[in-house]
Amino acid sequence: MNAPLREPFSLRRRNLSGGTKPLTGWGFANETDRLTDVLLGSPANLRHLSTSSLSRKHLREAPCNIQVAQSQHAEMVAAYEHFGVKVHMHAPESELPMQVYARDSSVMTPYGAIITAMAQWWRRGENYAAIRSYEKLGIPIYDMVTAGTFEGGDFNVIEEGCVLIGCGGARTQEEGARQVAGWFEAEGWETRIAFIDEYYVHIDLMVVPIAPKLTAVCLTCTEPGIVEWLRAKGHEIIDVPFQDTMALGCNFMSLGGDRVIAPKSSQALIGQLRARGFEVADIDMSEISKTGGGIHCMAQALRRDAA
Numbered sequence: 001m002n003a004p005l006r007e008p009f010s011l012r013r014r015n016l017s018g019g020t021k022p023l024t025g026w027g028f029a030n031e032t033d034r035l036t037d038v039l040l041g042s043p044a045n046l047r048h049l050s051t052s053s054l055s056r057k058h059l060r061e062a063p064c065n066i067q068v069a070q071s072q073h074a075e076m077v078a079a080y081e082h083f084g085v086k087v088h089m090h091a092p093e094s095e096l097p098m099q100v101y102a103r104d105s106s107v108m109t110p111y112g113a114i115i116t117a118m119a120q121w122w123r124r125g126e127n128y129a130a131i132r133s134y135e136k137l138g139i140p141i142y143d144m145v146t147a148g149t150f151e152g153g154d155f156n157v158i159e160e161g162c163v164l165i166g167c168g169g170a171r172t173q174e175e176g177a178r179q180v181a182g183w184f185e186a187e188g189w190e191t192r193i194a195f196i197d198e199y200y201v202h203i204d205l206m207v208v209p210i211a212p213k214l215t216a217v218c219l220t221c222t223e224p225g226i227v228e229w230l231r232a233k234g235h236e237i238i239d240v241p242f243q244d245t246m247a248l249g250c251n252f253m254s255l256g257g258d259r260v261i262a263p264k265s266s267q268a269l270i271g272q273l274r275a276r277g278f279e280v281a282d283i284d285m286s287e288i289s290k291t292g293g294g295i296h297c298m299a300q301a302l303r304r305d306a307a
């Protein structure tokens, strides 16, 4: 495999009128291409905070055992390494209790990274830490969200040149969603905004790509219009039951090449994937997910190679 080609780091690589050139050494066209490099966050400073209805429920009933959560995260890291994926880590900062959710503070695109605009004050510093991470990695910034808030779990590349943007209001605001959509429309992409209830936090709780034209969706909570749109594009859908979805069971990571890292509790999804011949690394994420996110929320794909 060729080493990523270096291009000078910059804070705005985006061509303002569109037509930005894709990076050569980083990024990806499809969320289902072969993952070679992933950016993760350390759980060293993880705290179980009242961040969403989902995390609050566990705070009330049985708060997260942080040590167990950290060992579950280590198992997830080992799974990436087992599959030959190079793991890059944000430098942990003690002031950032949710840095483990590396999906949200930035978004990797074919043109460079977007620095998002976190909604909750205790996560805002993650955006600055992410700029430092990309500088260290030598990955230029495509642009930074300036119109309201936008979180990376709401940027969902459905297929090459097509993005579904979640907008629940509390995390990603419509202003932020429309700013990002506008950038990608200028690049010639198809964009679609999915308005979701803030209870679900981000769109990647309920819609996650598995393989080309194969997408996991929680049909119970996803707008029928979004499901029809996916089907009209020829996507086959694996339905993830509502209860599993609320336990982050639809929040897994496609590694490409029919390989997936998924939470052990998501038995219906795992059964369907194995029946189709997928290799699934199933990891017990039950403790760490009490803090409100899953495997997809914890990962930012930095590079994927097309088959």
Ligand SMILES: NC(=O)NCCC[C@H](N)C(=O)O
Pocket: 051, 052, 055, 098, 101, 103, 104, 123, 152, 153, 154, 201, 202, 204, 205, 291, 292, 293, 294, 296, 297
């Ligand atoms: N993409 C995601 O859904 N991320 C999960 C973030 C969980 C974190 N506790 C939060 O509420 O911000």
